[in-house]
Structure formats: C-alpha cells, structure tokens
Amino acid sequence: MQVAPVLAALRRHRLAAMLIAMEIALACAVLCNACFLVAERLNSMRIDSGVDEASLALIHVDCDQCNGNDVNARLEGALRALPGVQSVAAVNALPFSDRAGDNGINLDREHYVAVPHFYLGGPGAAETLGLRLVAGRKFIPEDFRRSDIWLSPDTSVWISRAFAERLWPGQDPLGKEFWSDKFHFTVVGVMDHLARPDPSGRRGPDASEYAVFAPTAPGGRTLTGVFAVRAAPADLPRVLREARAAAQKAVPEGVLNLDQSRMVSELRQRYFHQARVMASMLTGVIVALLMVTALGIVGLASFWVQQRRKQIGVRRAIGATRLDILYYFQTENFLIVTGGIAIGMLLAFALNIALMRIYELPRLPLYYLPVGAVLLWVIGQLAVLGPALRAASVPPVVATRSV
Amino acid sequence: MFSYYLDLALRSLGRNKMLTALMVLAIALGIGASMTTLTVLHVLSGDPLPGTSGTLFYPQLEPRDMDGFEPGMEPPRQITWIDGMNLLKAKRGDRQALMTGGAVPVQPAQSGMDPFYSDARYTSSDFFSMFQVPFLYGRGWSAADDDNKARVVVISRTLNDKLFGGKDSTGQTLRLKEGAFRVIGVLDTWRPNPHFYDVNMGNYSNAEDIFVPLTTSRDMRFDHNGSTDCWGTGGGDDDHAETQPCVWLQFWVQLDSAAKVAAYKEYLEHYSQEQKALGRFERPVNVRLPGLMEWLDINKVVPGDVKLQTWLALGFLVVCLVNTVGLMLAKFLRRTGELGVRRALGASKREVFTQLLIESGVIGLAGGVGGLLLAFLGLWLVRLQPSSYASLAHLDLSMLVMTFLLAVGASLLAGLLPAWRACQVAPALQLKSQ
Numbered sequence: 039m040q041v042a043p044v045l046a047a048l049r050r051h052r053l054a055a056m057l058i059a060m061e062i063a064l065a066c067a068v069l070c071n072a073c074f075l076v077a078e079r080l081n082s083m084r085i086d087s088g089v090d091e092a093s094l095a096l097i098h099v100d101c102d103q104c105n106g107n108d109v110n111a112r113l114e115g116a117l118r119a120l121p122g123v124q125s126v127a128a129v130n131a132l133p134f135s136d137r138a139g140d141n142g143i144n145l146d147r148e149h150y151v152a153v154p155h156f157y158l159g160g161p162g163a164a165e166t167l168g169l170r171l172v173a174g175r176k177f178i179p180e181d182f183r184r185s186d187i188w189l190s191p192d193t194s195v196w197i198s199r200a201f202a203e204r205l206w207p208g209q210d211p212l213g214k215e216f217w218s219d220k221f222h223f224t225v226v227g228v229m230d231h232l233a234r235p236d237p238s239g240r241r242g243p244d245a246s247e248y249a250v251f252a253p254t255a256p257g258g259r260t261l262t263g264v265f266a267v268r269a270a271p272a273d274l275p276r277v278l279r280e281a282r283a284a285a286q287k288a289v290p291e292g293v294l295n296l297d298q299s300r301m302v303s304e305l306r307q308r309y310f311h312q313a314r315v316m317a318s319m320l321t322g323v324i325v326a327l328l329m330v331t332a333l334g335i336v337g338l339a340s341f342w343v344q345q346r347r348k349q350i351g352v353r354r355a356i357g358a359t360r361l362d363i364l365y366y367f368q369t370e371n372f373l374i375v376t377g378g379i380a381i382g383m384l385l386a387f388a389l390n391i392a393l394m395r396i397y398e399l400p401r402l403p404l405y406y407l408p409v410g411a412v413l414l415w416v417i418g419q420l421a422v423l424g425p426a427l428r429a430a431s432v433p434p435v436v437a438t439r440s441v
Numbered sequence: 442m443f444s445y446y447l448d449l450a451l452r453s454l455g456r457n458k459m460l461t462a463l464m465v466l467a468i469a470l471g472i473g474a475s476m477t478t479l480t481v482l483h484v485l486s487g488d489p490l491p492g493t494s495g496t497l498f499y500p501q502l503e504p505r506d507m508d509g510f511e512p513g514m515e516p517p518r519q520i521t522w523i524d525g526m527n528l529l530k531a532k533r534g535d536r537q538a539l540m541t542g543g544a545v546p547v548q549p550a551q552s553g554m555d556p557f558y559s560d561a562r563y564t565s566s567d568f569f570s571m572f573q574v575p576f577l578y579g580r581g582w583s584a585a586d587d588d589n590k591a592r593v594v595v596i597s598r599t600l601n602d603k604l605f606g607g608k609d610s611t612g613q614t615l616r617l618k619e620g621a622f623r624v625i626g627v628l629d630t631w632r633p634n635p636h637f638y639d640v641n642m643g644n645y646s647n648a649e650d651i652f653v654p655l656t657t658s659r660d661m662r663f664d665h666n667g668s669t670d671c672w673g674t675g676g677g678d679d680d681h682a683e684t685q686p687c688v689w690l691q692f693w694v695q696l697d698s699a700a701k702v703a704a705y706k707e708y709l710e711h712y713s714q715e716q717k718a719l720g721r722f723e724r725p726v727n728v729r730l731p732g733l734m735e736w737l738d739i740n741k742v743v744p745g746d747v748k749l750q751t752w753l754a755l756g757f758l759v760v761c762l763v764n765t766v767g768l769m770l771a772k773f774l775r776r777t778g779e780l781g782v783r784r785a786l787g788a789s790k791r792e793v794f795t796q797l798l799i800e801s802g803v804i805g806l807a808g809g810v811g812g813l814l815l816a817f818l819g820l821w822l823v824r825l826q827p828s829s830y831a832s833l834a835h836l837d838l839s840m841l842v843m844t845f846l847l848a849v850g851a852s853l854l855a856g857l858l859p860a861w862r863a864c865q866v867a868p869a870l871q872l873k874s875q
Contacts, residue, residue, distance in 0.1 A: 341771030
C-alpha cells in the first residue's frame with residue numbers, strides 16, 4: 039500500500055485528522071496511567087502476608103479490668119477444647135487486623151530510622167501462624183519474658199527479610215541490635231515474609247513488610263484476650279463460629295470484638311475492599327474511554343467515506359479493487375493513530391510525572407507504552423473496519439453520477 | 442429567531458440519528474463520570490458547620506523539648522493535658538472546648554442484650570453550644586459538672602433508639618464500665634461532615650454515640666483512643682496521661698471577630714513565653730491558629746483516591762469533548778450545501794454561526810440529561826462502597842445545576858471550532874458544485 043497518496047489526501051483534511059490524532063493522544067495518556075494505577079492496586083493486593091491465612095482465625099476479647107492471666111487461661115482452655123482446633127496461641131495482632139503497636143526504632147539509641155509494627159506472640163505463636171524462618175534460630179522458653187508495660191527490657195526477635203534489608207542492607211542481620219526508647223532488641227531470626235497489619239497504609243508501599251515478631255509471655259498488659267486459632271481450612275468457618283460462642287461463654291465479663299474476631303482471609307478481603315473497588319472503577323473508566331474513542335473514529339470515518347463516495351467510485355472505475363479501497367482507509371487510520379500515539383506517549387509521561395508529584399506514585403514502567411500503543415492500533419483498525427467496508431462496497435457506477 | 446434556530450437544530454439532529462446519538466452518548470459519558478466524582482469531592486470537601494465554621498479555630502502550641510528540633514517545624518497537631526486545661530480555664534475565647542475520643546463498654550440494663558463498646562467523646566461543657574449540636578431531649582452539662590466530675594452522659598439518637606426505644610430517656614441511668622451515669626440529654630441526628638473536631642478518628646465517621654465530661658472520663662479511667670505523641674520521658678502511660686509530656690487532646694476555640702482572633706493569637710504567644718520562662722517549653726515560641734476549613738486542608742482530609750478519581754474523570758471528559766468536536770465537524774461540514782444556500786439567501790456568517798452553536802447547545806442539553814442519569818447511577822455505585830464517606834454521596838441542587846451548565850458549556854466549547862469552520866464556506870462555490 040502506498041502511503042504517499044494517503045498522506046496527500048490527509049493534508050486536505052488536516053483539522054479532522056488532527057482531532058482524531060489528539061483524541062488518540064489523550065486516550066493514550068489516560069489509558070497508560072489508568073492501567074498503571076489498576077496494576078498498582080492489584081499488585082498491592084497480592085502481598086504475601088507471611089502467615090498461613092487459609093487456616094487462621096483471630097479471636098479478640100476486650101476486657102478492661104480483668105486479670106490477664108485468668109482471662110487468657112479461660113479463653114485458651116475454651117478454644118483448645120473445640121473440635122478441629124489444631125493450635126491456639128496468644129498474639130497481639132495478625133496481618134490485616136487492627137494495628138496493635140507501631141514503634142519507632144533506632145540503631146544507635148539516638149536516631150530513629152523506621153517505624154515497624156511489633157507483633158507480639160506467646161509460646162507456640164510462631165508455629166501457629168506458620169511463620170517461615172529463613173535464617174537464625176527458633177525461640178526457646180527463656181525468650182518468652184513477662185512484662186507489665188510493653189515488652190521486657192531485652193528481647194530476642196525475628197524480623198522480616200524486607201525489614202532486615204532496610205536496616206542493614208547487604209549485611210547479615212543475625213545478632214544485630216536495635217532499640218525502641220529504653221527497650222533493647224537482638225535479631226535472632228529472619229522471616230521470609232511478614233506483612234504489617236496495614237500493608238498499604240500511610241507508611242508507603244516500601245514499608246508493607248516492616249514487621250518485628252517479639253516473643254512475650256502472655257498475660258501482661260499487651261498480650262491479653264487476643265488469640266490466633268489454627269484449624270484445617272475446611273474446618274475454619276465452623277471453628278470460628280464455635281470459637282466466638284466459646285469465647286463469650288468463657289469470659290462473660292469481657293466484650294467479644296465481633297469486628298476483629300474473624301478468619302484472616304476475611305480480614306484480608308475486607309482490608310483490600312476499597313482497593314478492589316477503586317481498581318474496578320478505573321477499569322470501567324478504561325473501557326468507557328476505549329469505547330468513546332472507537333465511536334469517535336467510527337463517526338468521523340463514516341463522514342469521510344460519505345464525503346468521498348465519488349472519488350471512491352472513480353478509483354473503482356479506473357481499476358482499484360475493493361481490497362484497495364479497504365486498505366486505503368485502514369492505512370489512513372493507522373497513520374493518524376500512529377501520530378496520536380507518538381504525542382500520547384509524551385502526554386502519558388507528563389501525566390505520570392504530575393501524578394508522581396501529587397500522589398507519590400512510582401514511575402510508569404516503559405513497557406506500558408508499547409502495550410497501550412498496540413491496544414489503540416487494534417481499536418483504531420477495528421473501529422474503521424465498518425466504514426471502510428462500506429467504502430469498499432461503493433459501486434464504480436457512482437463515478438458517472440453527478441452527485 | 443431563537444425558536445427558528447432551535448427548530449432547525451432539532452430537524453438537523455433528527456436527520457442523522459446515528460451521529461447525533463454518538464455525540465450525545467459521548468457527552469453523557471464524560472459528564473456522568475465527571476459529575477459522579479465531582480459530587481463526591483464536593484461532598485467531602487464541604488463545610489461541616491456552614492455559618493459558624495468561620496469563627497472556629499484550632500490553636501497549636503509547641504510544647505516539645507529540643508530533641509529533633511528544626512526551625513519552621515509545624516507544632517504538634519494536638520495539645521497536652523496541662524496546656525489544654527490552662528487554655529480552657531483562661532476562657533479567653535467566646536467559647537472553648539477540650540476533648541479527646543475513646544470507647545466505653547456499655548452495660549445495657551435490659552437482659553438479653555450483650556454488653557458492647559461504643560465510641561465516646563470526652564469533652565467539656567461548651568462543646569454542644571460551640572458546635573451547635575441539636576438536642577432531641579434534655580441538654581448538655583454545665584461547667585460546674587465539668588469541675589465536679591459529674592457522672593452525667595449525653596447520648597446520640599441512635600443509641601437512645603437502641604437502649605431506650607427512642608423514648609425521652611433523660612433522668613434514666615446508664616451503666617458505663619463500672620459506673621452509673623445519669624442521662625441528661627439525647628442528641629438529634631448529628632453528623633458533621635467531615636468529622637472535623639478530631640480527624641484521628643476517621644475523617645468521615647459518624648459522630649460518637651456517647652458524650653461524657655472529660656474530667657469524669659479521667660476519673661473513671663475510660664480508655665482513650667486516637668493518636669498520642671510523646672517526647673522526652675513520655676511513655677504514653679494512659680494512667681498518668683495528665684502529667685506525661687504527651688499530646689493527645691484537641692482544643693477548639695470560638696472567636697467571633699477578627700480582633701478577637703488577633704488578640705487570641707497574642708495570648709497564645711504570651712502563654713508560650715510564660716511556659717518557656719517556667720521551663721516547661723524548650724523550643725522557640727511557635728504558635729498557630731488555623732481556622733476550621735484551613736485545619737481540614739492541613740490534615741488533608743479529602744482522600745487522595747477521590748482526588749485522583751476526579752482528575753481521571755476530567756481527563757475522560759476532555760477525551761469525550763475532543764471526540765464530540767470531531768463528530769460535530771463531520772456533521773456541520775456535511776451540511777455545507779445547506780449552509781451555502783442560507784448564506785446565498787442573505788444570512789450573515791454570524792447568523793449561521795449562531796444557528797450551529799444552538800445546535801451544539803441542544804446536543805449538550807441532551808448529553809446533560811444522559812449525564813445526569815449516569816451520575817445517579819455512578820453515585821448509587823459509590824454508595825455501595827464500604828468507605829466511611831460512601832453514604833454521603835448524594836447529588837444536591839447546586840451540583841444538579843452544575844451538571845447542566847457543564848454539559849451545555851462543554852458542548853458549546855466543542856461546537857465553536859466546527860461552527861467556525863462551517864461558516865468559512867464560500868456560498869458561491871457550494872452552490873456551483875451542487
């Protein structure tokens with residue numbers, strides 16, 4: 039197909055061609071960024087929490103004036119007695135539950151460097167949660183010390199690999215120390231993953247796994263009334279139902295937190311609900327955008343075909359085949375869309391930079407541009423197909439008519 | 442002339458239904474999407490207390506030690522117990538209230554109802570009059586109740602419905618934690634939006650269900666929720682929160698004139714200097730006195746997602762408009778023959794231009810109606826979301842008018858270029874080529 043005559047003809051319709059190109063350019067810019075936002079959201083939703091979500095549930099009882107040891111003993115006994123329960127352990131929070139304690143830490147007793155979430159767990163908690171240790175040692179009974187304020191002054195902890203990399207990039211974190219206020223910590227283990235309760239919270243995507251797991255003896259102020267319950271995934275819904283009833287019965291003076299006493303999979307589902315809604319809304323915008331763009335092309339192309347009926351007739355009369363006519367309109371559309379995409383890529387980057395500045399988004403990965411371009415090419419070709427087919431069916435005899 | 446043009450426009454639009462439908466659809470989609478997001482933005486950035494918000498201020502003091510000091514830092518966004526009590530007792534504003542949020546266990550008297558936690562606000566007596574809180578029954582407590590740590594409680598209409606079946610419950614007893622409280626007031630439905638007086642507790646959450654005097658809440662050792670920021674030796678120990686170097690309270694003051702605002706700011710500076718002289722404050726005097734709306738801005742109350750959605754929707758509207766420009770161009774240029782005849786019969790360029798613009802206006806109006814329907818649909822979808830602001834998303838009259846203005850304005854804008862191009866047609870040439 040020769041491009042030169044198409045270009046020559048386009049030059050006579052500069053305004054209309056420019057409008058389509060501009061529409062494509064804008065669509066390209068919005069499309070690339072909207073797709074990127076959707077991908078970002080979906081990505082954040084895929085985070086590995088580091089615990090066995092499918093087999094875990096949380097039971098949370100608030101009890102203000104209660105004796106911690108007494109409440110824990112009754113609650114733990116009641117939960118353990120339920121059929122199907124594999125293990126039970128005192129914790130302060132789980133991924134996607136309410137946060138229980140974010141504390142700033144420092145490496146030199148002076149300059150605070152990061153704010154991880156402190157997960158506290160009683161004996162057996164690491165096994166109940168299914169935390170995967172990749173380096174270091176398991177906890178020994180001496181690690182579980184009791185404290186009435188928060189933690190014991192000196193605690194051996196596990197940290198997530200991501201957090202270790204943040205604190206000591208490229209170094210072996212085992213045996214390293216850090217402080218939070220007057221509390222001292224020694225790293226004895228590194229976990230594959232452990233997500234904060236709010237992985238996409240306000241501390242940013244990098245901080246999603248800034249988490250510390252600290253062994254503590256249950257019963258103190260910080261480890262009372264909250265238990266992780268482990269059961270086979272198939273049993274879990276029933277176990278949770280029974281565990282809720284059992285907890286209320288075991289601690290009648292406390293208040294069962296119905297909002298938090300759920301399966302971890304439910305908590306996760308709920309935590310990401312908003313992100314999911316936003317992603318589907320953005321997808322809706324993308325679809326509507328492509329539709330409007332396609333309809334615009336259909337409208338203008340139909341107009342062009344009608345306007346050029348006579349010329350098409352002449353071309354057909356002097357020997358052009360139907361395919362030639364079809365190719366002509368397809369090529370024309372391809373050229374215009376290509377022009378639009380060229381401008382659109384620049385616009386997409388400009389928009390991304392603006393979004394980066396205002397909403398702290400990461401940079402648009404380059405591979406979005408060719409993908410967006412191919413999508414727009416396909417849409418353009420499909421949209422122009424109808425009018426082009428109509429053009430191809432113009433009979434040569436039109437050339438001999440006066441109008 | 443206008444009605445004639447209108448008639449022409451309708452005829453012309455009827456002649457090519459497909460193209461007309463495409464244009465109306467494009468405008469409707471663009472308008473629908475942008476109005477949905479603009480409405481949400483409008484609702485969320487609204488004034489929680491129209492009329493009085495201009496007289497409410499949020500004093501910020503700088504009580505921290507020199508650790509981590511940098512010049513130009515914003516003072517903490519809350520206040521310590523000592524400073525809060527000092528400002529409250531000084532009564533330098535027309536009204537003032539010190540407050541914080543929490544949750545208290547409610548022990549219903551009815552058997553068969555489990556105890557539950559309820560969101561509570563611990564505050565001082567001016568809270569109700571300053572924020573113009575509507576009462577269904579009874580009234581708020583007095584300053585004397587504050588001083589006496591009185592066991593009195595004001596409850597929300599929702600809680601009154603739940604516990605007392607909606608009857609006038611003033612004088613009844615309500616058990617909170619271990620104490621018996623006398624109900625002295627029941628609020629009418631009250632949902633200031635945003636939840637401006639304490640942005641730690643969810644920006645668009647409901648107002649609390651239980652209100653008790655701040656002093657009583659300390660006396661009862663009620664749990665305090667929200668953010669607590671400490672420095673120095675402060676450990677956030679809740680039992681001794683009064684003396685800890687921690688900020689955990691909100692203080693609001695009502696100042697009815699600009700002169701009083703200036704005087705109050707001066708008073709805050711004096712107060713800071715005095716505290717510095719006493720050795721309590723270490724940093725240089727740094728006081729701020731943002732107004733209510735300014736305070737909401739500082740706290741970035743409107744969610745980022747909502748702003749992002751609005752920008753995307755506006756981008757979408759622009760694409761739709763460019764699309765409409767193209768379609769109108771096609772439509773108008775197709776009629777150059779007809780326009781040529783009109784020009785030859787004596788219509789001026791201006792008249793032809795007006796005629797075409799009226800046609801675009803009609804398309805815009807139709808698009809506006811379509812857009813409105815789509816916006817209703819969009820807002821209905823927004824209301825299905827679980828976010829705290831979802832239930833607030835309703836189209837009010839101003840946004841309704843705005844929809845049509847935006848639709849007609851946008852389509853007129855889109856019609857300008859095509860109409861101008863169509864006017865450039867030389868009548869003679871058109872007539873000859875027929």
